[in-house]
Amino acid sequence: MTSRTREWQLVLPLALFFALFVFAPLALLGAVSFYNDPTMTTPGVAQYVKFVTDRFNMAVLGQTLWLGLLATVVALVVGYPLAYIYMVAPAALQRVLMLVIVLPLLTSAVVRTFAWVVILGRQGIVNTALTALGLVDTPVRLLYTPWAVVVALAQIQLPLMVLPVITALGNIDPNLRHASHALGAGRWRTFVEVTLPLSAPGLLAGCLLVYAGSVSAFVTQTLVGGGQLMLMPQYMYQQAIQANNYPFAAAVAMILLVAVLAIVVMVNLVTRRTQSLVHG
């Protein structure tokens, strides 16, 4: 046996794991989605037809993707400067910042989501503060709004944005910045022309992670959105568990999967182009 074939065997455990717990359920899900009736007797594409011909269903899909995009933009606007500050901070401050950045990853999404419920609720921190300051007479509705979902998703997914950007910024040769300054470019021009384009691969990777995480974040979407806002993950749950319509729930899942995959592939194409520019 050549060493090449033996090396190949090293991937067997992972391959087996993926086959059993990812691809098999996915295939099952796919199979279930191709039944026309909830009792799964007649195969067909009726569920998909039902989804794409119903304006409500398409609105749920659009809303989910749109909310994911908003969460990604918020995470980017907050996360990029945070990563930049981390890179220019002195070593002692870097350690503190890194702890702050990864801290959300050390608590579960459920805990972080409940924290947002506490912050945004009618008797929550924000409303209590606003009332105490006399800025509002009655509590403002913050929880169960689309923006609450966007902000909570962005915060919860933030480490996935910040960490790849930090890596990308760290890979940029500091002499490039020095060269730019020495040639007469100010801080802003140096950032826009040198730092930003060269950190694009990390930025796109971060966006991808946050986006994929946000559109499928059932717990946060449901608890912070409070059912006022129908999104794909919750729609699946409702159809499968409450309506007992497994084929339709499976179709909803497949459609979300394909939609997200399409976006991932598109962004990856862009990423590859920018990466080839950076790494040659």
Add this chain to the structure above:
Amino acid sequence: MTTRGVALALDAITHRFGHTVAVDSVSLRVEPGEIVALLGPSGCGKTTLLRIVAGLLRQSGGHVAVGGGIVDELPPNERGAGIVFQNYALFPHMTVERNVGYGLRARGEPRAEMAKTVARMLGLVRMDGYASRLPRQLSGGQQQRVALARTLAVSPRVLLLDEPFGALDKNLRLDMQIEVKRLQRELDITTIMVTHDQEEALSLADRVAVMNHGRVEQFARPDEIYDRPASLFVATFVGTASLLRGKLVDGALECAAGRLALGSAVTPAAGAVVVAVRPEHFRFVDDLHAGLDATIELVLPLGPLVIYDVVLRDGTTVKVTTSRGAGVTSHAPGDTVRVGLAAGAPVAVFAE
């Protein structure tokens, strides 16, 4: 392009990183149009000094003057210092053309003007035809030419080169050294280069500042550095020198291995001294009173030269080079010889 050289003066430049002194009260006066090499081992403070001149680092003390005006408060581009980095630091995502035009764009030069300057610069470094390439599509030498063009495009008054040839292989290095010297002469631009390669410093520079532990040990022409080293460090760092320890008595060195008549007049010094001798200044002699008894240890024929590794009576080893021409007696390992100094050979004497 007529960049007229300007004078550059460093006045008692000191720089500290925390508690370590990287540059210790360095004063240098560089004449207009001169190439000066900062030569020293790594960690001697030469790159720190270059970055201070460039304005990338603010010194802890002292002043930098370009063309007579103190530039300490000015950012890099306003002090007229252009720097070429060791790894060239070309922007990897920009074409050659955009790299070279970067400085001009930053200062808001009109498009047409910019295109003209970029084309002229690429011609100057013989890189016309490469305008639309990306840096990664270029060889090391080509990247360096582009880096030079990018720096020269903004007409700096002083050109700073950080280990300019360190990343090039040996053959290319000589080509680029000639190229840089040609450009420097053509533009008559005052240049400071940092290097740890003594051959590079001695062959390219008009004057060399040998640095050690943040201080300038000697600042002189290359031949002076080689023939009259100002310190033991310079004597051993630049070129090869054999060290003999002893006392000066009547213009000769008395050491454990015997008595060596010095080839040229030396200032008498009391107490223990170290004499540094270049291998080519030793001679094999017959005179029983002028030389030191020695045994040939190793013979290295090196083209036109032969290098002998010779052991003196007290165990000190010295290196002797002789030419290998016709009529020159050659020695074999094990031979006993007498080693003396050539008449008029410069010797450097340092207090122990």
